[in-house]
Amino acid sequence: MDMLVLLGSFVVLMLIGFPVAYALGLAALVGAWWIELPLDAVMIQIANGVNKFSLLAIPCFVLAGAIMAEGGMARRLVAFASVLVGFVRGGLSLVNILASTFFGAISGSSVADTASIGSVLIPEMEKKGYPRAFATAVTCSGSVQAILIPPSHNAVIYSMAAGGSVSVAALFMAGVLPGLLLGLTLSAYCLYAARKNNFPKGRAIPLREALKICGEALWGLMTMVIILGGILSGVFTATESASIAVIWAFFVTMFVYRDYKWRDLPKLMHRTVKTVCIVMILIGFAASFGYIMTLMQIPLKITTAFTTLSDSPVVILLLINVLLLALGTLMDMAPLILILTPILLPVVKALGIDPVHFGMIMMVNLGIGLITPPVGAVLFVGSAVAGLKIETVVKAMVPFFVLLFTVLMLITYVPAISLWLPRAMGI
Amino acid sequence: MKENLLRGLDAFYLLCIWISGLAIAAMSLVIPWGVYARYVLGTGSSWPEPVAVLLMVTFTFFGAAAGYRAGAHIAVGMLVDRLPAALQGLLARLVDLLMLGVCLFVIVWGFKLCMETMGQSLADLPWMPVGITYLPLPLGSVATLVFVLEKALLGSQAHRAVVRFDHEEQAAGAAEAA
Amino acid sequence: QTVLKASDVHPAGYPNVVAIENLGKKLEAATNGRYKLQMFPGGVLGGEKEVIEQTQVGAIQIARISLGPLGPVVPDVNVFNMPFVFRNEAHMRAVIDGPIGKELLDKITNSPARLVALGWMDSGSRSLYTKNAVKTPADLKGQKIRVMGNPLFVDTMNAMGGNGITMNHNDTFSALQTGVVDGAENNPPTFFTANHYTAGPKFYSQTTHLIIPEIFVMSKITWNKMSKEDQDLLMKFSREAQMEQRALWDKSVADYTAKLKASGITFVEVDKKPFYDATAPVRAKYGAQYAELIKRIEAVQ
Ligand code: NA
Ligand code: NA
Numbered sequence: 001m002d003m004l005v006l007l008g009s010f011v012v013l014m015l016i017g018f019p020v021a022y023a024l025g026l027a028a029l030v031g032a033w034w035i036e037l038p039l040d041a042v043m044i045q046i047a048n049g050v051n052k053f054s055l056l057a058i059p060c061f062v063l064a065g066a067i068m069a070e071g072g073m074a075r076r077l078v079a080f081a082s083v084l085v086g087f088v089r090g091g092l093s094l095v096n097i098l099a100s101t102f103f104g105a106i107s108g109s110s111v112a113d114t115a116s117i118g119s120v121l122i123p124e125m126e127k128k129g130y131p132r133a134f135a136t137a138v139t140c141s142g143s144v145q146a147i148l149i150p151p152s153h154n155a156v157i158y159s160m161a162a163g164g165s166v167s168v169a170a171l172f173m174a175g176v177l178p179g180l181l182l183g184l185t186l187s188a189y190c191l192y193a194a195r196k197n198n199f200p201k202g203r204a205i206p207l208r209e210a211l212k213i214c215g216e217a218l219w220g221l222m223t224m225v226i227i228l229g230g231i232l233s234g235v236f237t238a239t240e241s242a243s244i245a246v247i248w249a250f251f252v253t254m255f256v257y258r259d260y261k262w263r264d265l266p267k268l269m270h271r272t273v274k275t276v277c278i279v280m281i282l283i284g285f286a287a288s289f290g291y292i293m294t295l296m297q298i299p300l301k302i303t304t305a306f307t308t309l310s311d312s313p314v315v316i317l318l319l320i321n322v323l324l325l326a327l328g329t330l331m332d333m334a335p336l337i338l339i340l341t342p343i344l345l346p347v348v349k350a351l352g353i354d355p356v357h358f359g360m361i362m363m364v365n366l367g368i369g370l371i372t373p374p375v376g377a378v379l380f381v382g383s384a385v386a387g388l389k390i391e392t393v394v395k396a397m398v399p400f401f402v403l404l405f406t407v408l409m410l411i412t413y414v415p416a417i418s419l420w421l422p423r424a425m426g427i
Numbered sequence: 428m429k430e431n432l433l434r435g436l437d438a439f440y441l442l443c444i445w446i447s448g449l450a451i452a453a454m455s456l457v458i459p460w461g462v463y464a465r466y467v468l469g470t471g472s473s474w475p476e477p478v479a480v481l482l483m484v485t486f487t488f489f490g491a492a493a494g495y496r497a498g499a500h501i502a503v504g505m506l507v508d509r510l511p512a513a514l515q516g517l518l519a520r521l522v523d524l525l526m527l528g529v530c531l532f533v534i535v536w537g538f539k540l541c542m543e544t545m546g547q548s549l550a551d552l553p554w555m556p557v558g559i560t561y562l563p564l565p566l567g568s569v570a571t572l573v574f575v576l577e578k579a580l581l582g583s584q585a586h587r588a589v590v591r592f593d594h595e596e597q598a599a600g601a602a603e604a605a
Numbered sequence: 606q607t608v609l610k611a612s613d614v615h616p617a618g619y620p621n622v623v624a625i626e627n628l629g630k631k632l633e634a635a636t637n638g639r640y641k642l643q644m645f646p647g648g649v650l651g652g653e654k655e656v657i658e659q660t661q662v663g664a665i666q667i668a669r670i671s672l673g674p675l676g677p678v679v680p681d682v683n684v685f686n687m688p689f690v691f692r693n694e695a696h697m698r699a700v701i702d703g704p705i706g707k708e709l710l711d712k713i714t715n716s717p718a719r720l721v722a723l724g725w726m727d728s729g730s731r732s733l734y735t736k737n738a739v740k741t742p743a744d745l746k747g748q749k750i751r752v753m754g755n756p757l758f759v760d761t762m763n764a765m766g767g768n769g770i771t772m773n774h775n776d777t778f779s780a781l782q783t784g785v786v787d788g789a790e791n792n793p794p795t796f797f798t799a800n801h802y803t804a805g806p807k808f809y810s811q812t813t814h815l816i817i818p819e820i821f822v823m824s825k826i827t828w829n830k831m832s833k834e835d836q837d838l839l840m841k842f843s844r845e846a847q848m849e850q851r852a853l854w855d856k857s858v859a860d861y862t863a864k865l866k867a868s869g870i871t872f873v874e875v876d877k878k879p880f881y882d883a884t885a886p887v888r889a890k891y892g893a894q895y896a897e898l899i900k901r902i903e904a905v906q
Contacts, residue, residue, distance in 0.1 A: 013525070014502075014503050015503070015506045016506075016507065016518045016521060016522060017502050017503065017504050017506075017507040017518060017519075017522055018502065018522050018525060018526075019495070019500035019501065019502045019526075020500070020501045020502060020503070021491070021500060021501070022500075022525075022526060022529045025529055025532075025533075026525060026528070026529050029529075029532065039532070039536060040539065040540065042532075042536075043532070043533070043536040043539075043540050044540060046533065047540060047561045050484050050487050051480055051484055051560060051561075052480065053476050053479070053480055055483065056454065056458060056480070056483055059451055059454070059483065059486070060454075060455055060458075063451060063455060235462075235466075236462050239458070240458055240459070240461065240462050242458075243454070243456075243457075243458035243459050244459055244462070246455040247455065247456075247459055266448070269444070269448035269451070269452070270444050270448065272448075272451065273447045273448050273451065273486065273493065273494075274490065274494050274497055274499045275499075276451070276486075276487075276490065277447060277486065277487050277488075277489075277490025277491045277493070278494050278499050278500055278501060280483070280486075280487040280490075280491070281487055281488065281490075281491040281494075282501070284487065330503065330505070331503065332501045335501065374505055375505065
């Protein structure tokens with residue numbers, strides 16, 4: 001009954017179109033009233049939900065990514081990818097995916113990736129003879145890499161939702177191979193599609209020009225080197241690395257690239273504030289919701305329910321995947337991580353699954369959710385950038401959904417893909 | 428009259444954005460200072476952490492207020508969009524009313540929490556009362572309340588020029604509406 | 606039936622958690638089930654700061670907390686944070702069991718903190734763990750040592766010869782691993798359970814520079830709703846919990862010390878005198894206003 005009151009009021013609020021962040025807070029209030037808890041308790045949790053040093057990494061990573069994306073980074077990464085893979089048949093589709101891999105190394109936002117890479121490459125690909133829907137589908141599915149390849153603010157959110165017991169550095173390293181696996185799988189399909197549809201070859205770029213392009217792109221790609229290098233060598237902590245990334249991004253954009261104007265900075269700030277605050281306030285209200293859930297012992301009850309269903313990790317993981325995929329089609333990533341981690345992590349821990357590995361399963365699942373209808377932020381932005389109807393893009397995405405699902409299954413059932421790298425580095 | 432009021436609210440909206448934006452910028456400078464202090468000055472200073480957190484809470488709650496006016500908050504429109512217009516209008520009223528309730532809750536209980544924790548202080552910054560660190564919540568919620576009332580009485584202002592200042596976002600907005 | 610929700614940031618099975626759980630069982634039996642204790646260990650209800658606030662408003666009934674947050678309301682407890690204020694753990698136990706301990710609990714209860722102090726808990730002594738053995742302040746030169754977030758602890762570590770770096774507990778593991786800090790300081794059970802012994806440190810140098818007891822408190826709102834008889838019962842079982850926790854604690858220190866040694870950590874005996882002398886300015890700076898109390902503590906045998 002407790003569960004029905006809390007989760008039920010949340011679902012009803014969602015259905016009437018209430019903003020998710022505030023719905024979590026209001027549902028927590030209803031739950032607190034139901035279990036006769038003083039409402040002050042809800043307020044304390046909301047206040048402390050955002051009052052945490054480890055959270056600083058989230059706005060900083062988003063800000064660093066935004067500065068890079070706006071400051072002409074996307075264009076330079078596309079050019080760099082063209083140097084590397086542009087000359088093969090179907091080159092531009094590979095360029096698109098590789099540019100997303102690079103973009104993922106400076107930002108954790110798939111939406112920003114789709115918006116910036118898509119606005120450069122979708123028109124370009126269409127001009128060279130690729131169907132626009134295909135170009136959009138490639139852009140959207142490629143952008144899922146941004147969540148996996150470090151840095152990833154969603155990994156930080158997961159670490160926080162797990163009660164700070166999962167190391168951010170380990171999650172970052174764990175994302176590298178799944179991200180590359182995803183990129184390679186998509187690239188392989190694009191090569192095949194290029195043969196089949198006779199997509200054009202790109203031009204090989206002359207050495208002198210290529211070197212200049214590489215040089216420019218390296219400034220941006222240094223972001224990841226600085227972040228990971230700094231964390232792994234012990235110069236600063238994962239939380240601190242995010243603010244260093246902001247400083248670096250600002251330096252490169254304003255003093256190296258110099259194609260972003262000082263007077264445009266307020267605009268950048270305006271845009272970033274809106275994006276970041278939505279996520280941050282969600283975290284605050286989710287803390288109160290999670291607290292009431294814990295007091296009602298809902299995670300415990302769900303763990304018991306799952307274990308009575310089956311004691312096989314294979315089956316439980318499959319069930320969890322289905323649950324995550326289903327919810328992911330409807331809801332956004334950050335709220336789902338915040339709501340589901342405290343519920344599902346005890347379940348998988350009881351089965352002996354590594355929390356870092358589970359984090360990757362969650363990232364891929366919810367990343368797929370970003371590109372699936374009916375609600376998918378990346379899908380919406382991709383369609384908007386391409387000027388296509390969502391249905392048209394979704395039709396072109398079908399083969400990509402199959403590929404992403406295959407990658408998801410590999411990552412779910414082969415823990416080594418996620419765990420090998422962090423283990424090898426001893427974190 | 429209405430237009431003057433809206434222009435006033437435009438200014439208030441920009442104020443929230445500036446508070447939030449400057450807080451985020453200051454925060455990005457404070458933490459590297461902590462790193463610098465550790466290496467160059469050779470000792471840990473304990474103030475950057477709590478100060479950065481206070482800045483983060485500030486930009487979160489003021490930015491979220493602005494985000495409400497901009498219609499930036501994540502919501503699920505699936506069911507509502509399929510309902511008849513009359514019912515949609517009714518539900519929109521209900522959402523406004525409940526939002527009002529949430530804002531009032533954070534304002535009233537938030538101030539109460541601030542007052543109650545004014546006597547306690549942060550371990551790593553002994554001169555800073557805990558109550559101060561919570562103050563941005565009720566203050567930011569007052570700002571949110573203003574925009575909730577605006578939306579309830581004057582309709583959504585998410586289309587205004589100060590909010591949608593560039594076409595990129597217009598495109599994204601159109602997609603969300605689709 | 607009244608359910609008492611109890612919170613501890615320590616995990617299930619930790620001495621403090623077990624002692625409170627047993628207190629609950631005794632209370633349940635003695636009141637024929639009118640009271641029942643429900644334990645939320647492992648910090649599931651939040652960090653210590655939130656938990657204290659939750660206890661003050663009556664959302665949590667019993668909380669095991671450290672003294673740090675009480676400093677501003679009952680300044681006397683700050684004395685316990687001072688380096689080498691106790692000669693050793695036995696001295697600390699004699700102090701908290703005796704009149705000074707009782708007096709401080711009463712002060713907390715009578716303060717505006719809206720808490721009723723039930724009893725003390727032992728959290729042993731904190732010593733250094735680093736990559737090299739530390740026997741004198743000179744051995745700490747240039748080493749970055751993680752300390753708890755409080756200027757007093759930073760000054761203490763600096764006075765001991767190292768560089769005190771504040772950092773929250775959760776970041777410490779990877780900071781040790783990657784070398785953001787060269788070492789940290791804590792008691793043997795935490796050194797082990799937080800996995801810090803796998804993150805680089807090889808030596809546990811027993812400076813025992815900090816011996817800080819913890820306390821467990823009840824929400825005053827809950828306390829005021831209890832009958833006098835029930836209050837007396839609770840106080841009686843609390844005293845028993847204080848003693849039981851101590852026995853469990855000693856066993857746990859012995860267990861974890863053995864485990865640490867088995868995983869290759871060398872325990873180093875340290876002459877405390879040079880560190881005691883080195884930290885004298887810290888005691889002078891922070892202890893001036895508590896001179897009377899410090900004298901009384903020193904007088905306890
Ligand atoms: Na990324
Ligand atoms: Na979706």
